[in-house]
Amino acid sequence: MPTAKKDSEHTLYLLDAFALIYRAFFALGGAKPLINSKGMNVSAILGFTNTLYDLIVKEKPTHIAVVFDSKGPTLRAQEFEFYKAHREEVPEDIVFSIPYIQRIITAFNIPMLQLDGYEADDIIGTIAKRAEQDGYAVYMVTPDKDFGQLVSENIFIYKPAHLKKPVEILGVPEVLERWDIERVDQVIDILGLMGDQADNIPGIKGVGEKTAVSLLKQFGTLESILENAHQIKGKIAEKVAEGAELAVISKKLATIDIAVPLPYEPEKYIMEEPDRQALANVFAELEFRTLGKRILGDSYEVNSSTGSTSEQKNTSDQPATDKQQQLNLFGNSQSVAPSNEIQGQLFNTDTAKGKTIHNTPHEYHLADTTEKQEQLVRLLLQQTLVSFDTETTGIDPNNSELVGLSFSFSPNSGWYVPVPENQEQARLLVQRFQPFYENENIAKVAQNLKYDALMLKWYGVEVKGVLHDTMIAHYLIEPDMRHNLTILSETYLHYSPVEIEELIGKKGKSQLSMRDVELEKITEYAAEDADLTLQLHHKFNPVVATSGFSSLYSDVEMPLVSVLADMEFEGVAIDVPFLKKYSGEVGEEIYQIKQEVFKTAGVEFNLDSPKQLGTILFDRMKIPYVGKKTATGQYSTDEDMLQSLAEQYPFAHLLLDYRELSKLRSTYIDALPQMINPKSGRIHTTYNQAVASTGRLSSTTPNLQNIPIRTDRGKEIRKAFIPRNNDYLLMSADYSQIELRLMAHMSADSNMLQAFKDGLDIHRATAARVYGVSLAEVDSDMRRKAKMVNFGIIYGITAFGLSQRLGISRSEAGSIIDEYFKQYPGVKQYMDDTVEKARTLGYAETLLGRRRFLKDINSQNRTVRSFAERNAINTPLQGTAADMIKVAMVNIQRRMKAEGMKSKMVLQVHDELVFDAHQSEIDKLTGLVKTEMQTAIPSLLVPIEVESGVGSNWLEAH
Numbered sequence: 001m002p003t004a005k006k007d008s009e010h011t012l013y014l015l016d017a018f019a020l021i022y023r024a025f026f027a028l029g030g031a032k033p034l035i036n037s038k039g040m041n042v043s044a045i046l047g048f049t050n051t052l053y054d055l056i057v058k059e060k061p062t063h064i065a066v067v068f069d070s071k072g073p074t075l076r077a078q079e080f081e082f083y084k085a086h087r088e089e090v091p092e093d094i095v096f097s098i099p100y101i102q103r104i105i106t107a108f109n110i111p112m113l114q115l116d117g118y119e120a121d122d123i124i125g126t127i128a129k130r131a132e133q134d135g136y137a138v139y140m141v142t143p144d145k146d147f148g149q150l151v152s153e154n155i156f157i158y159k160p161a162h163l164k165k166p167v168e169i170l171g172v173p174e175v176l177e178r179w180d181i182e183r184v185d186q187v188i189d190i191l192g193l194m195g196d197q198a199d200n201i202p203g204i205k206g207v208g209e210k211t212a213v214s215l216l217k218q219f220g221t222l223e224s225i226l227e228n229a230h231q232i233k234g235k236i237a238e239k240v241a242e243g244a245e246l247a248v249i250s251k252k253l254a255t256i257d258i259a260v261p262l263p264y265e266p267e268k269y270i271m272e273e274p275d276r277q278a279l280a281n282v283f284a285e286l287e288f289r290t291l292g293k294r295i296l297g298d299s300y301e302v303n304s305s306t307g308s309t310s311e312q313k314n315t316s317d318q319p320a321t322d323k324q325q326q327l328n329l330f331g332n333s334q335s336v337a338p339s340n341e342i343q344g345q346l347f348n349t350d351t352a353k354g355k356t357i358h359n360t361p362h363e364y365h366l367a368d369t370t371e372k373q374e375q376l377v378r379l380l381l382q383q384t385l386v387s388f389d390t391e392t393t394g395i396d397p398n399n400s401e402l403v404g405l406s407f408s409f410s411p412n413s414g415w416y417v418p419v420p421e422n423q424e425q426a427r428l429l430v431q432r433f434q435p436f437y438e439n440e441n442i443a444k445v446a447q448n449l450k451y452d453a454l455m456l457k458w459y460g461v462e463v464k465g466v467l468h469d470t471m472i473a474h475y476l477i478e479p480d481m482r483h484n485l486t487i488l489s490e491t492y493l494h495y496s497p498v499e500i501e502e503l504i505g506k507k508g509k510s511q512l513s514m515r516d517v518e519l520e521k522i523t524e525y526a527a528e529d530a531d532l533t534l535q536l537h538h539k540f541n542p543v544v545a546t547s548g549f550s551s552l553y554s555d556v557e558m559p560l561v562s563v564l565a566d567m568e569f570e571g572v573a574i575d576v577p578f579l580k581k582y583s584g585e586v587g588e589e590i591y592q593i594k595q596e597v598f599k600t601a602g603v604e605f606n607l608d609s610p611k612q613l614g615t616i617l618f619d620r621m622k623i624p625y626v627g628k629k630t631a632t633g634q635y636s637t638d639e640d641m642l643q644s645l646a647e648q649y650p651f652a653h654l655l656l657d658y659r660e661l662s663k664l665r666s667t668y669i670d671a672l673p674q675m676i677n678p679k680s681g682r683i684h685t686t687y688n689q690a691v692a693s694t695g696r697l698s699s700t701t702p703n704l705q706n707i708p709i710r711t712d713r714g715k716e717i718r719k720a721f722i723p724r725n726n727d728y729l730l731m732s733a734d735y736s737q738i739e740l741r742l743m744a745h746m747s748a749d750s751n752m753l754q755a756f757k758d759g760l761d762i763h764r765a766t767a768a769r770v771y772g773v774s775l776a777e778v779d780s781d782m783r784r785k786a787k788m789v790n791f792g793i794i795y796g797i798t799a800f801g802l803s804q805r806l807g808i809s810r811s812e813a814g815s816i817i818d819e820y821f822k823q824y825p826g827v828k829q830y831m832d833d834t835v836e837k838a839r840t841l842g843y844a845e846t847l848l849g850r851r852r853f854l855k856d857i858n859s860q861n862r863t864v865r866s867f868a869e870r871n872a873i874n875t876p877l878q879g880t881a882a883d884m885i886k887v888a889m890v891n892i893q894r895r896m897k898a899e900g901m902k903s904k905m906v907l908q909v910h911d912e913l914v915f916d917a918h919q920s921e922i923d924k925l926t927g928l929v930k931t932e933m934q935t936a937i938p939s940l941l942v943p944i945e946v947e948s949g950v951g952s953n954w955l956e957a958h
Contacts, residue, residue, distance in 0.1 A: 009062065010062050010063065010134075010135060010136045010137065011059070011060075011061045011062050011063065011136065011137045011138075011139065012061065012062070012063040012064070012065075012127075012128075012131045012136045012137070012138045012139070012266070012269060013055060013059065013061040013063070013064045013065075013138075013139045013141055013158065014064075014065055014067055014124045014127060014128060014138065014139070014140050014141060015052070015055075015064070015065070015066040015067060015141040015142075016067060016120050016121070016124060016140065016141060016142035016144060016147075017048075017066050017067055017068045017069075017101075017112075017120060018068065018069055018120060019120075019142045019143055019144050020047075020048055020051055020141070020142070020143075020160070021044050021047075021048050021094060021097065021098075021101065022044075022094065023047070023143055023162065024043065024044050024046070024047020024048045024050075024051065025043050025044035025047065025091065025093065025094055025097070027043075027047060027162065027163060033093075033480065034046055035478075035480045035481055035855075036286060036287040036481070036491075037287060037478075037481060037487075037491040037492070038287075039855065040096070040286070041093040041096075041097075041855065042097070042100075042286050042287075042288075043093070044093065044094050044097040044101070045097045045100050045101055045104070045286060046286075046288065046291060048097075048101050048104075049101075049104055049288075049291060050291065051141075051160045051161075052066075052104075052105070052108065052110075053291075053294070053295055054160065054161065055141065055158075055160060056108075056271070058167075059139070059158075060271075061139075061271050062270065062271055063131075063136065063266060063269035063270055063271060064110050064269060064271050065110065065111045065112070065113050065127070065268075065269045066105050066110055066111070066112050066113070067112075067113045067114070067120040067123045067124050067127075068112060068113070068114040068120060069114070069118075069119050069120045070114065070115065070116050070117050070118050070119065071114070071116065090861065091856070091859055091860075091861040091863075091864045092856070092859055092860065092861070092864075093855075093856070093864075100282060100285075100286060103278070103282045104279065104282055106275075106278070107274055107275045107278035107279040107281075107282060108274045108275075108279070109272040109273065109274055109275060110271075111268050111269060113127070113262065115260060115261070115262050118257065118260050118262075121144070121146060121147065121256045122256055122257040122258075122260045123260050123262055124140050124142075124147070124150075124256075125147075125150050125256040125257065125258040125260075126257070126258050126259060126260040126262060126264075127262070127264060128140060128150055128155050128258075129150070129155075129258045130264045131264075131266065132152065132154050132155055134266065136154070136266075137154050137156070138154060138155045138156070139155075139156050139157075139158040139169070140155065140156065140157050140158060141158045141160060142157065142158075142159070143159050143160075143162070145178075145187075146187070146191065146196070146254060146256065147256070148170070148175040148178070148179065148184055148187040149184055149185055149187040149188050149254075149255070149256060150184075150256060150258075151170060151171060151172055151175045151184050152172065152184070153171075153172065156169050156170060156171050157169070157170040157175070172184055175187065179213065180213050181213065181216060182217075182220075186216055186220075186221070188222075188251055188254050188255050189212075189216055189221055189222040189225075189251065190209065190212045190213065190216065191203070191250065191251070191254035192222045192247050192248070192250040192251030192252075192254055193207050193211070193212035193215065193216075193222060193225070193247060193250075194207055194208055194209050194211075194212045195250055196250075196254065201250045201253045201254055203243070203246065203247065203250045204239055204240060204242075204243030204244075204246065204247050204250075205239060205242070205243055205246075206235075206236075206239045206243075207236070207239060207240070207243070211236060215232070215236075215240075222247060222248070222251050225240060226240065226244045226247065226248070229241050229244070274295075276296055279292075279295065279296060280292065280296060280300060283295075283296070283300070287487075287490070287491065289486070289487065289490070298501075301356070301496045354494065355493070355494055355495040355496070356495065356496050357497075357498055357524060357528055360412065360495065361412060362412045362413065362414075362527075362528075362531065363412065363413045363414075364413070364414045364415070364416065364523055364524055364527035364528065364531075365413075365414070365415045365416070365523075365527070366415075366416055366418075366519065366520075366523045367415050367416065367417045368417075368418055368519070373417055373429070373432055373433075374432070376407070376415050376417065377432065377433055377435065377436055379409075380407060380409070380433075380436040380442070381435060381436055381439065381442070383409045383442060384441075384442065384443060385409065385442070385443040385444075385445065385534075385537075386407055386408070386409045386436070386442060386443075386444055386445070387407065387408045387409070387444075387445045387446065387530045387531070387533045387534035387537065388405065388406065388407050388408075388437075388444060388445075388446055388452065388530060389405075389406045389407075389446060389447070389452060389526060389529045389530045389533065390402060390404070390405060390406075390451075390452045390455045390456070391403040391404040391405075391406070391514050391522065391525075391526050392455055392514065393513055393514060393515065396686075396701075397451050397454040397455045397458070397568075398454065398458070398568065398569070398571070398677050398679070398680070398684040399677055399678075399679065400455065401421075401423065401426070402419040402426055402430065402455060402459065403418070403419055403514040403515055403522075404416055404417055404418045404419050404514075404522060404526055405417040405419065405430070405433065406526035406527050406529060406530040407527075407530055408527065408530035408531040408533070408534045409534070410534075411531065411534060411535050411538075412531060413527075413531065414526075414527030414528065414530045414531040415527060415530075416522065416523040416526045416527045417429070417433075418519060418522075421515060426459065427459050427460060430456065430459040430460075430461055431459070431460060431461060433461070434460075434461050437456060437461050437462065437463050437464070438461065438462055438463075438464045439464065439465060440464045440465045441465065442465050443465055443466040443467070443468065444463060444465050444466070444467055444468070445467075445468035445469070445470065445533060445534065445537045446468075446469060446470075446533060447469070447470045447471050447485045447488075447529070447532075447533045447536070448469065448471045449463070449467060449468075449469040449471075449472075449561050450469075450561045450564055450565045450568075450687075450689070453561070453562065453565045454565045454568055454569055457565065457569050458569075458679075463562075467558050467561065467562070468537055468541065468558065469557075469558065469561060470485075470488065470533055470536040470537050470540055471483045471484075471690050472553065472557050472558065472561065472689065472690060473537070473540040473541065473543075473544050473553060474488060474536075474540060474690075475557075475689070475690035476544060476549045476552060476553055476557065476850070477540065477543055477544065477547070477549070478853075479693045479851070479852060479853070480693055480852075480853065483690050485497060485529060485532060485533065485536075486499070488536055489532045489536065492536060492539050493532065493535055493536065493539070495532065497528055497529070497532060498524065498525045498528055500525070502525075503517045503521055503522065503525055504516070504517060548849050549849065549850075551848070551849065552848050552849050552850055552883075555887075555890075556848065556883065556886050556887055556890065557689070557886070559890040559894075560689065560886050560889060560890055561689065562893075563889050563890055563893045563905070564687045564689065564697075566893065566904075566905070567687070567904075567905055567906060567907070567908070568684050568685065568686060568687065569684070570682075570904045570905075570906050570916070571677065571680055571682030571683055571684040571685075571906065572682055572683055572685075572721055572906045572907055572914075572916075573681070573682050573683075573721070573722050573723060573724050574672055574673065574676060574682070574683050574720050574721065574722070575719065575720045575721075575722045575953070576673045576676070578719060578720055579669055579670075579672060579673055579720050580673075582669055582716060582719075582720075583665060583669045583670055586661050586664065586665050586669060586713075587665065589661055590658060590661050590662060590665070593654050593657055593658045593661070594607060594658065596654055597651070597654050597655065597658065600651050600654070601616050601620065601621065601651075602620070603616070603620070607655070607658055608662075610634060610635075610636075610637045610638075611634050613637045613655070614634050614635030614636070614637050615635070617635065617637065617645075617651075617652075618635050621651070623645065623649060626644070637655075639656070639659070642655055642656050642659075643656070660711065660713060660714075661713065664708065664713060664714060664717065668702070668707070668708075668717045668720075669717065669720075671702070672702060672717075672720060675701060675702055682724070683702065685699045685700065685701060685702055685703075685704055685907075686699060686700050686701055687699050687908070688700065692882075693852045693875075694850075694852060694874075694875055694878045694879040694882055695846065695850050695878075695879045695882035695883055695886070696878065696879075696882040696910075697882070697886075697908060699908075699909075704907060704908075704909045705909060705910060707909065709958075715955055716955070718953065718954035718955035718958060719953045719954070719955045719956075720953070720954075721907075721914075721953060721954035722952065722953050722954075723916055723917075723952070724904075724916050727918060727919060728903075728916045728917060728918055728919065729917050729919060729922065729950050729951060729952060729957070730914060730915065730916065730917065730950070730951055730952070730953060730954055730956070730957040731903075731914070731915040731917035731922060731925060731926060731929070731948065731949070731950045731957055732912060732913070732914050732915075732948060732949050732950075732951075732954065732957040732958045733912065733913050733915075733926075733929045733930065733933060733946050733947070733948040734911055734912040734913075734946065734947050734948070734958070735881070735884070735885065735911035735912070735933065735944070735945075735946060736945035736946065736947050737762060737945075738881045738884065738911050738944070739791075739794050739877045739878060739881050740752075740762055740790055740791070740794070741756060741940075741942045741943075741944060741945075742847075742876075742877050742880050742881060742940075742942075743793070743794060743827060743830070743877055744756055744941065744942045745940045745941045745942045746830055746847075746876060746877070746880075747824070747826040747827045747829065747830035748826055748830075748941060749824045749825065749826025749827050749830075750826065751769065751823060751824055751826075752824050752826065752827065753941055753942055756942045756943060757942070757943060760775070761783075762790060763783050763786045763787040763790055764778050764783050764786070766786040766787075766789065766790055766820070766823075766824075767782040767783050767785070767786035769819075769823035769824075770782075770786055770789070770816060770819045770820055770823060771819075784806075785806055785808075785816060788802065788805055788806055789802065789816060789817065789820050792805070793817075793820070793827060793831075794873070794874055794877050794878070795870060795873075795874050796831070796866075796869060796870030796873045796874065797817075799811075799813040799814035799817055800813070802816065802817060831873050834872055834873055834876060835857075835869050835872050835873065837872075838854050838857045838868075838869075838872035839857050839858055842854060842855070842857065844871065844872045844873075844875035844876055844879075845875075845876060845879075846875070846876055846879035846880040846882075846883050847876070847880045847883070847937060848880065848883040848887075848937070850879050850883060852871065852875045852879065854868045854871055854872055855868075856868040857869065857872060880937070881911060883937070884933075884936040884937050885908065885911060885913070885933070885936070887936040887937065888913070888929075888932045888933040888936040889905065889908065889913065891932045891936070892905060892913070892928065892929055892932045892933075893905060895928055895932065896925075896928070901918070901921055901924075901925065902918040902920075902921060903915055903916060903917045903918045903921050903925050904916045907954075912958070913929065913933075914954060914957070915929070917950065922950055926948050926950075929946070929948065930946045930948060933946045934946055
């Protein structure tokens with residue numbers, strides 16, 4: 001990392017505001033944007049603030065300023081109308097974010113620099129050069145490559161950490177290496193030659209980076225290239241001659257102005273202490289809980305959805321920006337409404353703000369004797385609805401012990417029952433409450449009910465009756481928000497619960513167990529959880545009932561909670577001897593590959609080091625390198641690069657094989673035996689029911705969704721999943737092409753429907769139609785391309801995307817898609833109608849009424865809008881498929897229990913269910929499962945096919 005040569009005690013950091021804001025927005029606001037309770041997309045604000053704070057903490061600048069582009073047209077744009085003319089509208093969420101970001105910058109006591117007619121690049125360049133003369137080490141904080149022209153002995157580009165990439169600082173050597181040039185001012189010449197699509201700088205048509213660098217090596221400057229165009233050979237000479245005028249203009253546009261008439265006032269850039277109160281105000285308004293504590297300390301609390309904090313008084317004259325009207329970048333009024341009308345119903349009451357356990361009247365009772373516990377049981381049995389919670393020694397319910405039970409049946413009151421550490425005594429105490437838990441006439445509510453139900457199952461108690469879960473209810477109401485108890489309480493009850501860290505401390509060696517917490521403290525904490533859950537239920541339940549989610553909640557999601565708890569409790573057996581043997585085989589194969597790699601390369605090196613591998617491939621072995629280097633100036637050796645080399649260089653195939661085997665071994669082969677539960681001897685995954693916006697389930701420890709299936713080596717992993725004992729076999733049942741079948745139903749396309757009704761291979765049938773040949777004439781390449789289109793259409797694939805996946809030209813890909821829509825016109829109509837419906841309603845919807853809110857569906861920014869449009873097309877298909885298998889799981893489990901079957905449902909992966917099938921029940925189970933899966937959603941226009949199999953392991957059964 002380069003360091004300043006002059007007075008490094010004086011460091012000036014100049015932040016390129018919009019470049020950092022855009023980067024944060026698209027990094028955090030993609031598939032899962034950060035949405036707060038008011039429907040605000042706060043991705044850009046959070047990302048920018050994190051970048052700013054990380055820089056302040058790690059680099060400790062003595063001077064700092066944030067630089068913004070001109071509000072109005074720049075001088076460049078006035079002189080050249082085409083400059084940045086094609087740029088899309090600023091995404092509405094960024095426009096909305098600017099005032100908040102500026103409030104945060106102001107609260108940090110950091111000056112903001114801006115001048116009409118000039119871009120941030122020019123202001124940064126001017127200030128940087130002036131500061132360098134005064135002896136400062138200057139860091140231009142930006143991801144923008146154009147700043148390379150400004151780098152000098154004491155001026156650096158500072159690229160903040162981004163996603164998994166660390167901070168990168170570029171000095172003169174790094175810029176020269178990145179561009180393969182001799183002088184930093186040649187960055188301008190390169191941009192003049194090749195142009196910059198992002199800024200609509202045209203350059204010379206047909207001249208790319210490699211050609212530009214080659215020409216500069218020969219002639220030194222753009223002007224010299226143009227003067228000596230007659231010496232250039234081939235077609236490039238013609239292109240240079242034809243594009244000479246545009247090249248000169250392009251170089252002018254790319255040149256950063258270092259003489260901006262802006263006062264140079266270094267005394268104003270001195271880093272100062274932030275205004276903590278102002279930061280607390282804006283963080284509370286935005287609901288930045290974690291960030292607030294990180295910057296302001298553990299005392300920071302968000303106590304209301306409108307912005308009051310423990311460090312602030314809710315005064316009427318504070319200069320807070322109203323959440324319904326935000327001043328946008330251009331001085332216009334931008335309306336910011338909650339993400340949906342349903343969410344707005346939750347804020348229809350005016351309650352006191354800033355509540356905590358310390359200022360809110362409550363009655364939390366301790367039941368620590370047999371007499372008190374029996375009294376509590378009698379009270380519970382008199383109720384119609386009770387909220388309950390469990391306190392445990394860990395977060396894995398399959399490998400933890402109970403510490404306590406808590407209950408609440410009226411607001412601001414609750415009970416806590418400590419559970420003995422002795423497990424025999426603990427079981428007896430829990431069973432004392434069994435009459436309540438298993439009473440089917442008492443409705444029960446919990447926050448993340450599955451965890452508590454599973455915990456109690458290990459003590460021999462089932463949770464029965466009408467069940468409610470505040471986490472699931474909120475997931476249906478606002479699927480893109482977070483659903484933990486603290487956030488829900490602060491947002492909807494204006495109440496900050498006791499944090500668990502207050503009881504057991506922060507993570508580390510000094511962290512306590514819940515058993516170590518004083519009884520009085522844990523009573524308050526645990527009873528509070530049950531109390532708040534009850535209050536949230538009273539908030540959410542009416543909204544669920546009146547919003548169209550009632551059936552989805554009560555008939556699908558809530559019954560599924562119990563099904564998933566049963567599955568997690570059962571777990572699945574693992575063949576450890578097989579995995580040990582397979583680990584040895586894979587290890588030997590890895591060793592042989594490494595030896596062959598070393599022999600071919602002529603040297604031993606670390607195959608896991610991208611830097612060493614790049615040096616071997618492109619320097620030592622002289623394989624031509626096509627593409628850009630990584631952010632740190634290294635050769636790229638990612639999978640795409642190796643795949644592109646593999647056809648011509650067998651050496652790359654060896655490297656791909658090495659990576660595949662190494663990942664399989666570390667992630668699954670060697671890891672799965674470590675996950676076996678000592679109590680059961682099986683693996684117990686955790687299913688996440690309230691994560692994916694589409695309704696799909698996900699799983700962790702292990703992540704079953706990522707168990708490999710596409711490669712032969714990966715498939716072998718499934719051999720490790722086996723029945724529980726010799727009386728059982730594994731039975732697998734899998735929906736066949738369910739999303740395509742749902743597309744046929746929803747689009748009602750006659751050709752697609754007929755293909756499914758005739759039992760045709762849909763990919764072969766599609767290929768025959770698209771290529772205009774008979775089914776018999778369809779070859780494997782045609783089918784491969786048709787399959788990619790069939791599945792790609794579901795995700796709104798473009799011609800560019802299809803060309804990338806198939807390795808064909810964009811024009812060929814476009815022709816295939818055009819022909820596809822001619823053959824399946826109903827599909828095109830469905831896509832258009834679905835997007836239009838989403839534009840009107842603001843959400844996409846599954847057949848069972850699950851909604852995914854698409855706040856960007858009407859965005860003026862094409863990139864942002866296109867992403868929302870793809871979600872609008874895909875959500876009804878993927879979401880309905882998710883709903884279908886959930887309904888099937890509920891119905892299958894209900895029938896299996898009603899009929900007293902010994903078989904158990906143990907796994908769910910995408911569109912597949914896996915069962916421990918008792919050998920005496922295999923035929924019955926197969927028929928039952930197929931029937932329930934096929935009829936999960938009745939009256940579909942297309943036949944639903946379910947493929948099933950039985951075997952001694954998962955691979956055999958699949």
